[in-house]
Amino acid sequence: MSLFRNIVFTAVIAGLLSGLLLTVMQSFSTVPLILQAEVYEKAEGGHSHEHATAPADATAPAGPAAAATAAHEHEEEAWEPADGFERFIYTAAADVLSAIGFALVIIAASEALGGFGGWRGGLMFGIAGFITVILAPGLGLPPELPGMPAAELAPRQIWWISTAACTAAGLGLLAYTRSAVFAALAIVLLVAPHLIGAPLAPSHETSVPMDLYARFVNAVYATNLVFWAVLGAACGTIRNRLRTGEEAPAGTSPKLATR
Amino acid sequence: MAINSAATSVSVSSSKIIPLSMTALLGLFMVGFVGFSHLDVVHNAAHDTRHSLAFPCH
Numbered sequence: 001m002s003l004f005r006n007i008v009f010t011a012v013i014a015g016l017l018s019g020l021l022l023t024v025m026q027s028f029s030t031v032p033l034i035l036q037a038e039v040y041e042k043a044e045g046g047h048s049h050e051h052a053t054a055p056a057d058a059t060a061p062a063g064p065a066a067a068a069t070a071a072h073e074h075e076e077e078a079w080e081p082a083d084g085f086e087r088f089i090y091t092a093a094a095d096v097l098s099a100i101g102f103a104l105v106i107i108a109a110s111e112a113l114g115g116f117g118g119w120r121g122g123l124m125f126g127i128a129g130f131i132t133v134i135l136a137p138g139l140g141l142p143p144e145l146p147g148m149p150a151a152e153l154a155p156r157q158i159w160w161i162s163t164a165a166c167t168a169a170g171l172g173l174l175a176y177t178r179s180a181v182f183a184a185l186a187i188v189l190l191v192a193p194h195l196i197g198a199p200l201a202p203s204h205e206t207s208v209p210m211d212l213y214a215r216f217v218n219a220v221y222a223t224n225l226v227f228w229a230v231l232g233a234a235c236g237t238i239r240n241r242l243r244t245g246e247e248a249p250a251g252t253s254p255k256l257a258t259r
Numbered sequence: 260m261a262i263n264s265a266a267t268s269v270s271v272s273s274s275k276i277i278p279l280s281m282t283a284l285l286g287l288f289m290v291g292f293v294g295f296s297h298l299d300v301v302h303n304a305a306h307d308t309r310h311s312l313a314f315p316c317h
Contacts, residue, residue: 004278011286022311030311078299080306087307094305098293098312104286108279134313143313156315157295220313 002245007107010242014234015100022099022227023092029219031091033212034146035083040207041147099227102129103235109168113176116236126232128171134224136167136190140198143220145213148206151199163193 081087106125107116116122137160144150170189173182293305294314302309302316309316 001278003275004281007278007282008285011282026307026311031307034307034310078303080300080303090304091307091311094293094308095311098290098308101286101289101293104282104289108283108286111275112279138313141313141315144310144316146310146317150315150317153297153315153317160315161295220311224312 003111006242006244006246007104007111007239010235010238011100011103011107013238014231015103016096017234018103018227018231019096019099020092021230022223023088023095025223025226026091026095027088029223030216033216033219036212037145037147037208037216040209044147044207099231102133102228103231106232107235107239109172110235110239113172116239118240119233119236122232122234122236122239123229124232125235126228126230128168128175129232130225130228131171132164132167134221134228136193137163138221139194143217145208145216147208148213149201149203151201155199159193159196159198163198166190166193 081090106129110116110121110125116125140163141156141160150156166189170186173186173189177183177186292301294309294312296302306316
């Protein structure tokens with residue numbers, strides 16, 4: 001169990017570091033833009049989230065059609081953190097939890113493939129993570145601001161998860177195999193989700209200004225690139241220092257193993 | 260070195276399969292819970308994170 005314990009411990013430290021850094025970056029970049037977009041979202045029609053076509057008075061259903069729409073939405077407002085400090089704390093917690101989760105996955109993947117071998121290897125895994133989780137899904141489903149039209153949630157989530165899985169497998173094949181067949185398979189895996197295509201929004205009409213949206217998209221890509229680079233490098237560094245109780249991996253120097 | 264570690268990873272991996280898959284599943288579960296859960300409460304708590312990580316939201 002020492003391997004599991006060491007990986008979890010490494011992931012928690014790396015996730016805390018990079019998740020908190022991400023939260024700080026977001027509170028200067030993406031979160032102010034989300035708050036601005038919410039002003040437009042609320043002006044557009046109460047708390048109606050996805051259906052831009054829903055009537056503005058969906059919160060006070062008049063007929064059966066409106067009632068059905070309202071029932072599909074949040075029929076009674078669920079708890080949400082109060083704006084300000086409370087909301088910031090929940091965002092920080094969600095960032096750190098996601099970061100620890102991502103760290104667990106990339107450390108497990110790297111161990112199965114022979115280890116990071118230091119911070120540089122970790123950085124490479126971090127960049128692969130960025131491509132897998134942000135860049136590839138973002139090609140079909142760009143970052144969204146509140147109040148922007150989008151297709152149904154479940155198909156988008158399925159496309160997102162499938163794209164991330166295909167991209168991860170494709171990058172892994174490209175990096176860790178040497179045969180032309182696998183390279184071809186990797187390219188198919190990388191390209192196929194985009195040929196199939198993401199679920200599209202029914203309309204593009206939104207009251208969120210395009211300038212706000214452009215700044216948000218840039219901010220998402222920039223903050224996440226830094227986040228993934230730091231997460232990967234931190235995983236690579238810390239993993240090398242936390243190996244107590246593990247049998248020395250053959251192929252690494254004994255000095256490293258006894259540390 | 261690279262060849263060496265690639266060759267040994269195959270022999271070592273059998274004892275590592277269970278801890279590594281447990282770790283990966285735990286990580287995927289955490290990301291899934293924060294980013295993909297349909298519970299309104301989880302959605303609202305992680306709202307800004309979901310938007311900022313470009314997860315499908317709303």
